[in-house]
């Protein structure tokens with residue numbers, strides 16, 4: 001069995017870990033785009049943003065509402081579709097426009 005190709009970590013656990021790294025930075029006051037939608041709409045005070053119900057990280061209000069709606073429909077946005085994780089993956093020619 002050759003599994004050398006299988007090094008793209010896309011398990012939820014791995015993604016959660018990477019997102020968890022963001023929270024201390026957010027709490028330290030680092031201004032960053034919303035990790036979920038990638039827009040610079042975060043309040044500079046972390047606690048004024050929404051806490052994601054999918055990961056231990058702050059997201060913008062719009063994403064917080066979107067998550068609540070999706071939770072009701074039981075159709076959460078997959079973590080791998082979060083802007084932060086997409087941009088981190090990079091190199092794939094992902095567009096920066098949103």
Ligand SMILES: [Zn+2]
Pocket residue numbers: 034035036037038039059060061062063064
């Ligand atoms: Zn957002």
